[in-house]
Amino acid sequence: MLMQDLIHNLAQDIGTDEATARGALGTLLCFMRDNAEEQDVQALFAQVPEAKALAEEAAAGDADAGGGSGGGLMGMLGGLVGGSMGAAMNTLGRLQDMGLDTGQIGTAGKALFRHLEQQAEPELVRRILDQLAGKVPMLEKFL
Secondary structure, X not given: OOHHHHHHHHHHHHOOOHHHHHHHHHHHHHHXXXXXXXXXHHHHHHHOHHHHHHHHHHHHHHXXXXXXXXXXXXXXHHHHHOHHHHHHHHHHHHHHHOOOOHHHHHHHHHHHHHHHHHHXXXXXXXXXXXXXXXXXXXXXXXX
């Protein structure tokens, strides 16, 4: 399955447009890129180049929007907390700014990592998931 197919299917599953689904997946990939072990992320991006491109697209969009922190309460709290927990809160804030609720975000995260497991070495994807969950325990419900 191509990334575009994932975007299309996710948009239908969470009841949003493809641009929002694309933005959500890119935002989640940016979080993964910035908070998992660099060597593992690079290996994953080598196996799934579309994922790297989507993360870069989302990062460029964040920079164009004036920074990387999410808006609202989650963005403010993320800025105060810092580290991986702060990054998770900022990511949640950005996703909520897209109009997504926690159920939709959870569906997006699970769909993304299922897709990555199908496209890349499953053990590598599980290792990245474990790294993220180890840094931010609340993530388990979204992945």
